[in-house]
Amino acid sequence: MVQERRILYEHLDVPDINTFEVFKQHDGYARFEKAIAEYQPEEIADMVKEAGLKGRGGAGFSTGEKWSFVPRDIEPRYLCCNADESEPGTFSNRYVLEKNPHLLIEGILICCYAMGIETTYVYIRGEFTLGKKMLDAAIKEAYEQGYLGENVRDTGLNINIYTHPGAGAYICGEETGLIESLEGKRGQPRNKPPFPAVQGVFMKPTVVQNVETLCNLPFIVGNGVEWYTQMGPTYGDARFDPPKPDPNTGTKLYCISGDVNEPGVYELDLGLTCTELIEVAGGLRGEEVKAVIPGGSSAPILTHYELDTRLDFTSLTLAKSMLGSGGIIVMNETRNIVDCLLNIMKFYAHESCGQCTPCRWGTPWVRDIVQRIADGEGRQATITRPKFGVTESGRWGDTGETEEIYEDLDLLESVANNIANVDTMTWNTICVFGIAVSWPAVSYMRKFRPEFEATIREGELITLPVAEATVPPEENYAYQQRIIPKEMADLE
């Protein structure tokens, strides 16, 4: 049985940990004191890079590398903390904000010290009223105790933290959307480049980090890089020759919801498998796992064949999915995948910001197609055409067989792929919202095609048994393409 390793969440349940005094008794702010006493700012940035910390917000980009893009000669620089947690299935930041806000403040202080930043905006989602209240109170205490404001702890540093409420738009979780929203505009993402690290909020260099990423900083500084890198696997990234080390170090706050007995946030080392995770969360509620969404609703779905996939950044990318924000949604055998996709597509159709035409029109179109299928009015053409699949030579191509066309499924794939193409990973939109739409749309449809076909054929929602609903692995393109990092050449 896998044990939880609580680091970020260690003191979460200590009574009154949200107050300065109790937080201080539990090593609070000691790590920041250590940072300013023992290290130069550049050394902290190097430590974060060496520790291999990856952004926990969704993209999984190396934090140290992101910091290295920030020009240190342009003043002022800003830090935006992304607390706009809106990805369906993700709820770990809420607990940090509500129960242990001082940990976030300490993380922000360390980041500000390392990057020479004086102003931080915490963009908190509008619905987190309690979280904002707790953080505001904690910030007030930190000002009173001299950890914020002018001349912090007699070091000559000036650090200010301000909370900024959002107003219910999912797209403001995208870093440039967040910046636009912070500037008081519609939260419509910007074209990149220039990246926020160079021109971000108020057109100044800006570091945008998730709450969880910032909360990792005190522990990296406090316990050292070596301690941190012991947790989680480091793979060799086979796309480079020789393989470049690709660290998945540290713990992750996995948010498990859906059909498990004990949904919640579990802090575990990166690199556990889906099966292990479901076990940690009290086991499955139901008979059999039908599907698992590994990283918030944007992530491509995993079938019951893929439950041995390790839940870390590298493994999931190689399995043609993503860890994203770590929001894991488990579905049991009673769930209908068409219905689930409809729910998700309604979400995206509602949340498209309307800036780029493919997304503004395509997303409601995809939703309408899935709605039509779920209503039992999916279109089925009667002509046949060559069937594509894995041929005898083991390659993808014309198998020589014929298949019936399900017009709406082809249309669904075509529309989704024209918002963002999941095979080439190119998107026709400014931000990655496009790929967040077409990834679930195409992956659900490809991996659970029998269920979609049956629903169209029968004219009503048909829930097939797990084994029949899933495309067998040999016909699952993503499954065929996946690489299991365990088998990849060792680094040394």
Added chain:
Amino acid sequence: MSDEIIQIETPFQFNEENKREFDELIGRYPVKEAAMLPTLHLAQRQAGFISPAVMKYVAELLELSVMKVKDVVTFYPMFFEEPVGKYVIRICHTLPCALRDCKVVLEHLKEKLGTDVASETNLAKGTTDDGKFTLMKVECLASCDVAPVIMVNDDLYKNLTPEKVDELLENL
């Protein structure tokens, strides 16, 4: 000018407490426009919804055109352009809540309140006749572990069942 075509009946103004809070807010940002969202939140808390008069007032405060403020108000689902009930009930209906039967809770709420679900362009549809409640569906409230959830104004209610909803409505 876009400002002139908007008919203003009763002008809006911050009360003293909100004015103080606004003055504190505005100092946080290098440009005034950035205070838009917190200012609109303040205004909505005082006025109940963002009427044209509120937009005009906020535009004056932030030295922007009224259209720019309206532009923002229409983008964000949390800002209301019409009057809403005293209690705004937001029910999450995204996947994790749907897997935990939020539909049952929603149907129960609809039946109990005797109202439909509000849409963003028609809030009156989801508001009860006595103006006490507005029922609206929202996307993920980031509490999937305690699904299904609803938010009544600023408070979150977890692990809901029809019985718990009854109890909750009685106490309001």
